[in-house]
Amino acid sequence: MKRPDPVSLVVNPRQRQFEALTRAHTGDLYRFAYWLCGQDALAQDLVQETMLRAWKNLEALREAEAAKPWLLTILRREHARLHERRQLDTVELNDGIPEQAAWASPERHGDATELREAMSKLPYKYREPLLLQVLGGLTCDEIAAELGLQSGAVMTQLFRARQQLKSIMHGARAEVSHGLS
């Protein structure tokens, strides 16, 4: 008779669910956290805290489709809590992001760098809904519910966020061309 794998006896369904959750969403959570706080180490801490809190409240997660918004909500709260404790500067992003071909093709490298810099200068009130939409994949209504705002107000913030991104990038280009001329 085949003996059961000792590991399978130990890992219960809850633990397996948590592992799947961690492996599926850690990357997205890290990126969201990084663009929220702008610090690599802090972003990693936020992911850790978020996942540990998720583990404690795993029973609250009923559907797999709801996992990502649920985790983003936890992460935002952790970030807010951390922000209250440390009075973090949430606007200033560091420039220590390693270059990697996976996220920027050579011909678009310049655009990506400008975009990241512009993103780092984007005010927090615009950056947060934009991240929820672009990285989190949330709809305007979902973002409104998440931020406790009206859907129309969120649409306005998102519109302005993109306008400001363009404006910051154009400003940077103008500075560069002015410096060259």
Place this chain on the structure above:
Amino acid sequence: MDCLEFRRRLGADPHAHDAEQLAHRAQCVGCAAAWDRSQQAESDLFAALQIPVPAGLAERVLLTQATGERRQYGRRRTIALAMAASLVAAIGGSLLWREFDARTLPALAVAHMPEEIHSLDLTQPITAQAIEAGFAARGQSLQGPLPTDVTYVHDCPVGPYLTVHLVSRVGDTSVAVLYVPGKQGGTGRDFHRGDWRGRVVQLQHGQLVMLTDQRGKQPFDAVASTVAQDWRVAIDGLGGPRVSQL
């Protein structure tokens, strides 16, 4: 939908494509071009935000969680073991105590009473000869004058003890009196078990247990003192030491 509304919605949510937007895009060249530019910009933005994730981050999260869980498990197990041990000790202690308590003289005396409960209803005094015969059955001889109002005598086994079971009346209260010849020491005291109130006193050569479930006009303390003194005189004699309540 006009161009202004189309551009406003496009700027807020480039991926939205409701029927109105699609219809306007199909008929407006300028907005169609804006839509194309918006999709490209959105793609660039998404790509720019895709920074590399630190290697092993998911594994570190899992390790932290598993380590914490393991520690919690150990703590919970220790607490559970301590609680189980406490429970076993409490149950064991309780059983031991009940076992011990059931063998005490007050407990045995109370347990004996239902067998002869009607003896407390007797009111006619019995003769001195009957009382002396009851003590003689236990190899005991009386040393002093007998109490006057004794209504019952019998040689009864109470647990392991061979006793002389008597009933003395004080006023309107009947008190069962169990004399245990030869018993010394032990725990003597007033006791209260169920409806029974009682007292154990040490005499010279044995112990006297008095108990009643009746509430007469006199308080039990006074009744018990009177009965104890009467039987101390009768059993130990007039010149014996004063009865000591244990």
